Amino acid sequence: MCVRIKVSDPSQIRTAMTRDSYDVKEYIATKTLAKKKNSVLAINGDFFKYNDYGYLVRQGVLYRDRADEVHDILLIDDLGNFTVVQKPTDEKVHSTVSKLEEDGRKVINSFNFGPTLVIDGDPLEDINTSIYQGRYKMMRLAIGQLAPLEYAIYFCYGTSDAQEGLSLPNFAEYIAEVTPGVKVAFNLDGGGSTHVVLLGKQLHKNPSGRDISDIIYFCSASDSLGSERAK
Numbered sequence: 488m489c490v491r492i493k494v495s496d497p498s499q500i501r502t503a504m505t506r507d508s509y510d511v512k513e514y515i516a517t518k519t520l521a522k523k524k525n526s527v528l529a530i531n532g533d534f535f536k537y538n539d540y541g542y543l544v545r546q547g548v549l550y551r552d553r554a555d556e557v558h559d560i561l562l563i564d565d566l567g568n569f570t571v572v573q574k575p576t577d578e579k580v581h582s583t584v585s586k587l588e589e590d591g592r593k594v595i596n597s598f599n600f601g602p603t604l605v606i607d608g609d610p611l612e613d614i615n616t617s618i619y620q621g622r623y624k625m626m627r628l629a630i631g632q633l634a635p636l637e638y639a640i641y642f643c644y645g646t647s648d649a650q651e652g653l654s655l656p657n658f659a660e661y662i663a664e665v666t667p668g669v670k671v672a673f674n675l676d677g678g679g680s681t682h683v684v685l686l687g688k689q690l691h692k693n694p695s696g697r698d699i700s701d702i703i704y705f706c707s708a709s710d711s712l713g714s715e716r717a718k
Contacts, residue, residue, distance in 0.1 A: 497567030504701040514698035517682035526704035533600040536700035541599025559601025561673040564592040569632040569671040605672035610659035621655035631672035
């Protein structure tokens with residue numbers, strides 16, 4: 488399935504973590520965190536509290552600077568634009584961030600998961616299938632940018648036991664088919680973590696319903712204008 492989103496201001500795409508804390512390893516239901524943040528649409532993030540690698544920024548605050556060369560990084564800047572760093576080293580990440588800053592932009596949120604699935608409308612041919620059971624059919628979730636302030640959420644149902652769902656290469660092909668020309672599509676935590684919540688209602692079935700540590704969410708324009716923007 489695919490959900491398309493268009494916002495009027497980049498501050499309408501945000502992240503939230505459990506207890507609003509980087510250090511507290513608490514996991515809760517996506518619906519609970521989505522309701523707490525009064526989101527219009529919310530999805531699970533990258534389960535960063537479970538891992539200790541990556542270049543991690545949330546709402547403009549840098550929490551971790553430890554690229555591992557395995558997990559691709561998605562950067563979302565203050566214009567709401569997506570940039571990916573594939574096979575990231577610290578040097579590659581810092582170079583990319585510096586270039587954004589030279590252009591007057593700032594990283595507001597980042598995600599350390601991947602792999603990157605689609606760039607400029609083309610499914611990548613060298614998708615790393617050695618992570619997240621990439622060669623097997625699984626429940627999947629990804630986020631993409633279609634145009635300035637236009638995004639898409641992609642997800643499919645699947646169970647590993649019944650071999651339902653999509654492999655990562657098949658998922659990339661599906662994304663390119665349903666949203667031709669998508670600028671960037673980036674894989675996020677799937678399997679039992681896969682959650683898409685629209686106005687408090689989950690859009691798909693998920694038998695395991697794993698609790699999560701963080702969400703990406705979209706808020707209404709009135710919420711955006713009525714609260715402090717990410718710095």
